[in-house]
Amino acid sequence: MMGTLIDYWYYTGDDQYNKLVEQALLFQVGDDNDYMPRNQTLTEGNDDQGFWGLAVMTAVEYKFPDPPPDKPQWLALAQAVFNTQAARWDTQNCNGGLRWQIFKWNIGYDYKNSISQATFFALAARLALYTGNSSYAEWADKTWDWMVGVGFIDQYWRVLDGAHIAGNCTDQVPYQFTYNAGGFILGAAAMYNHTETPLWKDRLNNLLNASTVFFTGPKQNIMSEVACEPVDRCDLDQHSFKAYLSRWFAAITKWAPHTYDFVMPLLRASAVAAVKQCVGGDNKRMCGLKWDQDKYDGTTGVGQQMAAMEVILACMIKDRPGPVKHDTGGTSAGGPASGGNDIGRVEPAPPNHRPITAGDQAGAAILTIAVLVGMVTGVGWMFVDEMSDKTMLQQVRGFQGSASASASASASAAFAAAAHLWSRRKKADQLVSEKPLAGVEAESKDRSRSAVLEKTQAEGTEVAETGRVRGESAGTQTRLSILSVGWQLGNRHDERGVTGEITMEPASSGSQSGAR
Template sequence: MFGSLIDYWYYTGDSTYNEVVSEALLFQTGSENDFMPPNQTKSEGNDDQAFWGMAAMSAAEVKFPNPPDDQPQWLALAQAVFNSQAARWDNTSCAGGLKWQIFTFNTGYNYKNSISNGAFFNMASRLGYYTQNQTYFEWADRMWDWVEGVGLMSTSYAVFDGTDDTLNCTQQNHIQWTYNAGVYLLGASVMWNQTNGTTQALWETRIRGIITASNVFFQNNVMYEVACEPQGNCDTDQQSFKAYLSRWMAASTKVAPFVSDLVKSYLQTSAQAAAKSCSGGSDGVTCGTKWTAQAWDSTYGVGQQMNALEVIQGLLIDQVSGPVSNTTGGISVGNPSAGTGGDTNPGAPTGQITTGDKAGAGILTAVILVALLGGAWYVDVDTEDFLD
């Protein structure tokens, strides 16, 4: 959610919500400044922690106002999440990868899912881009190879939900979610940007493959959550997944320009449909779940607001600059050993790639804050203005 509000500032320049966004992010950092706060640590998974880390990474990339000097900085927070997760690389089953859950007592501990591993891949590629530390890129390559090798991504680039490590990851759960495709798409686009020759050509093949496989998430170019929308049984988290695919499709165009022609029609048509869905409730601007309905479907929630916000504001992507790095104007201070307790942990990107453990925080934690956006700002906009 806070990533959506960072994007809102990035696209519009409206700083109205910046203070509350910064306060909310910093409140969840925890004593080790790695987004493992006491109020959430025992119940969260690698994916939860990673969403906070990716929000911090976005803040660094778009030069979101820095926290006070006595507070952890955006880049260092993202590095802390990465380091704590690199230390959890699990060679005890499936020849590697990250488990969904961190603690043995949580349901899903024996599940290695695509979003946890994809978010790590996403962070690794973006940290490599920002810092030019090659070890991040090595981790990104390692993770991609593992995901493909274990069958979480098909030969046609469909991304499946996860796999049971008690079966040594020999069977996959073939459910597909929008955000899984998106998280790998942006990471792959960053890797394309940072490579050349045959390696870059390989990343382009992968990018095109993910986008082609993502056709399953569109009806007449309108995005929908194929695994739950038709049955009307999307849970709270799943209600927000379209926001992430929308965000990462748009963001990918800034680092891999050829992506623009491949996703533009998806985003434009989806944005128009999303705007039509934001016509419900007593305020007349409440957003629904099913954009394919071309009208409000009588559902509402934080996820629905996020989805519409991201796909519509993403149409402004050509009006903003791309992500910065340490050498192209970045202003966020990093710490390569963040998240390691100050020691040179094997997981810290200082050379060799190895293992260890720690914990995370939730995707939709402070849901009340999204009401600040309401939904009204974009529903009043003539969508056609963005489609030229």
């Protein structure tokens, strides 16, 4: 968006927004003046940082008013972005290229996308052109060769979106977006102007021919985001993509004048179509997304406004001065080593807190005590009876006495319950324990038991010995469990009609089904 506002000043000469643009460009530079501010470390990608770099590079080339001397300068900021990104060039995966994301935890860290390469490539090419430093040109060559080698720029000069590193970047996502193609068109034009070689002219021309896929309508000359517009799948970012292709189509005509006759008919037709979409909103000036439709599509947003403004401004490029270089009127101060503290970093810098002093510790202790006293006082106040005749101190003392009495009562109740439980267990043991028999009494009981056994065996009936659970040996003592309230002991007949098995019967019919 700041790049769009710089373009607005460049094309119109209206400087009423310049201070706002300067403030915005400087506010996000971060601690190391490389557009990696702490407030964006959770979300910033290489493409995001790259767009900031391209914006300040535009400020350099168009001689946008320089910041005060005590502030970071536009050229130094662009160089800092380049330096930090060059250090992230990842040869361990896919033999090169920048990842989409800077920080490891962000979704997309495992993805290498064309727009991150495009912004880096275009920035390197423009720095080479402006400064004359061949190191930047070497990085531009390196980026181009990698894009072609990995297949992100295919044999038909289409710029594909990218690929995940898991497959060594061989399984490309085939979508084509305007800003991917536009970024490489911009960089190729800068490299052509810098080198003046047929190689870069051919590359530029081939990319331009492939970009006609983005122009539709009856005459195939109205710009469209073909990967998402026809199916209504454009997300918030994609609403602005046509702004960048429009901006860069116009910019290349200054570095490669032979492209003017190719791009200008496309820009003019798209501008006329875009204006027809700018009839929405309460003010009837909000622009829609689909320029190739005769009827307003009903959408509004910053991206749509940027795209419409850029394509309209681009139609005025012929009468505007060309971008300057360091030796042709450039004024912005550089810093070739800018961004040094962030070079190679893939995790945010730790907070730069000052050391904790003894005064800090004492202050923390005082605050802690104050908070605790406040909490205790607040809890006490909640328990004070405002209707009582007693003072607050007397009530607090009463709380202490009540608490002691409650604790004593609770202990007494617990002791009584334990004693009662022990008593019940003892009685249960006496009910079911088989006591040893001796002398005549034992002999008499054995005779009685034998007589009963002989009688029942004759009748074919099994008898369970009194006081013994079936299946246990004669010497085993069985103890009843202490049952819950609501249950009682009782006898029942088993499936064979024999009494004597210990069962649990519910005290009321209401709980019977749950017990079984």
